Amino acid sequence: MTTQATTGQVLVTAQDLRAALSAILVGHQVPSDQAEVIAELLAEADLRGVDSHGAHLMSMYASRLADGHLTPRTTVTTLADNGSAVVLDGGLGFGQIAGLEAAKLVSARAAEHGVAAVAVRETTHLGALGAYTARVAAEGRICLCVQNGPTFVPPFGGITPLMSTNPLSYAIPAGEEPTIVYDIATTAVAGNKLLLAKKRGDPTIPPGWANDTSGRPTTDTQAASVRHLQWFGGHKGFGLALLVELLAGVLAGSSFGTTERTASPLHGDARIAKGVVFIAIDPERFAQREVFTAAVDTLIREIRGSEPAVGVDRIWLPGEPEHERQKARSRDGIPLSPVLVDELRRLAAAVGAPPLRVRAGDDTAPGGA
Ligand SMILES: NC(=O)c1ccc[n+]([C@@H]2O[C@H](COP(=O)([O-])OP(=O)(O)OC[C@H]3O[C@@H](n4cnc5c(N)ncnc54)[C@H](O)[C@@H]3O)[C@@H](O)[C@H]2O)c1
Incomplete structure (x- = not known):
């Protein structure tokens, strides 16, 4: 695979992107050690090609910080600890900080108990969930992570918003x-x-992504409503989303359904809380580590081959x-759309942070080369 900036795209290094994102967060009073962790996870998403959950998210975070809906300093507290089952409170701070803490904890507790679960209430957007499960797997554990959130997606066949995109x-x-x-x-x-397709001005989206506000399927990017996304696989995706809602909302003791709107007098409809559940299994309780990982390799090779x-x-x-x-x-640079680069520069200027440095493809913006 190679990376090439298509017309108008700009190439940036992960290091420069991290620095720019971290500076914007610090400009919003996020403590520098936490800002670096959040920026690291966002740049990692862009590096892995999960562009919907990288630097594109910074405008949402910046407006939530400016509106007072997102707490700049994340404080994670323990509400209950039964060894293999732990409940944390994310203090309506950054989901990345609470998510990493929960991922570290579930991995350690799975090593101790064989199987463990950690739930986080009152946390917020975590970005790409794979960043957390991959870190637990890197420590040798199998990991599942589910997350619910603000309710804007209707149940399968409906138009009343009651669920999230439930990753x-x-x-x-x-x-x-x-x-x-x-x-x-x-x-x-x-x-x-x-939202990224709308931001870039893409005229169409693939069939099957979303409906318009009346619930009619559409491929018109502007008519497509983020509040009327389609479930993947129809009723099957909806059924999985329900499992996510039951674990991350109901079991974790987080808000779900209409409680989202009524539970918080502080934020009302603007409430951004999400619930998260991590479950980890130590494979060594089932087989020797090398036997298990060699068998995983065998299956991977059979599928790939x-x-x-x-x-x-x-x-x-x-x-x-x-x-x-x-x-x-990592080798060629991360391609960003000019719209996103302009947005990041505006966000930086608004808090007096240095602008994003770019590598190639940008003739006009300052700081290029
Ligand atoms: N934090 C939140 O609130 C939130 C909410 C929703 C989604 N997300 C994130 O959005 C991101 C994108 O979600 P999505 O549903 O659009 O992802 P997607 O449809 O792009 O699917 C991505 C998954 O499919 C795999 N994949 C892609 N092509 C494949 C192929 N040909 N064969 C086998 N596997 C293949 C990828 O490795 C990855 O695991 C995820 O990182 C998710 O965590 C976050």
């Missing part, structure tokens, strides 16, 4: 092969993919496209 990720450690990282919204696509259908170049494992993109973008 789900799992990661499984392999031996010599790349970690399997499955990371999806249970809607056909993440809401931020549609199986005969592709007509017109298919290659069979991929979940996580492989991102793994390949990460190698290519």
Whole structure:
């Protein structure tokens, strides 16, 4: 895989992107150590080609910080600890900080107990869930992560907003092969993919992504409503989203359904809280580590080496496209749309932070080269 900036795109290094994102956060009073962690996770998403959950999110975070809906300093507290089951409170701070803490904890507790679960209430947007499950898998544990959130997606067949895009990720450690990282919204696509397409001015979106506000399927980017995303696989994606809602909302003790709007006198409809549940399994309780990871490698190789259908170049494992993109973008740079680069520069200027440095493709903006 190689990375080339298409017409108008700008190439940036992950390091420069991290620095620019961190400076914007610090400008909004986020403590510098936490800003660096959040910026690291956002730049990592862009590096892995999950563009909907990288630098594109900074405008949302900046406006939430400016509106007082997102707490600049994240304080995570423990509400209950039964060893293999822990409940944390994310203090309506950054989901990235609470998410990493929960991921570290679930991994450690799975090592101790074999199986563990950590729930986080009152946290907010975490970005790409695969970043957290992959870190747990890197420590040798199998990890599942689910997250609910503000209610704007109707149940299958309906038009009343009651669910979120309810993402789900799992990661499984392999031996010599790349970690399997499955990371999806249970809607056909993440809401931020549609928002990014709107931001870029893409005229159309693929069929099956979203409906208009009356619930009619559409491929017109502007008519497509982020409040009317379609479920992936119709009723099947909706069923998985319901599992996510029941774990991350109901079991975790977070808001769900209409409680989202009524639970918080402070924020009302603008409430941004999300619930998260991590579940981790230590495979060593089932088999020797090397035996397990070698068997995972065997399955990966059988799948990758199986005969592709007509017109298919290659069979991929979940996580492989991102793994390949990460190698290519680390080498060639991360392509950003000019709209996003302008947005990041405006966000930086608003808090007196230095502008994003770019590598190639930008003739006009300052700081280029
Ligand atoms: N924090 C939130 O509130 C929130 C909400 C929704 C989604 N998200 C994030 O949005 C991101 C994108 O979600 P999405 O549903 O649009 O993802 P998507 O439809 O792009 O699917 C991505 C997954 O599919 C795998 N994949 C891609 N092509 C493949 C192929 N040919 N064969 C096998 N596997 C393949 C990828 O490795 C990855 O695991 C995820 O990182 C998710 O965590 C976050």
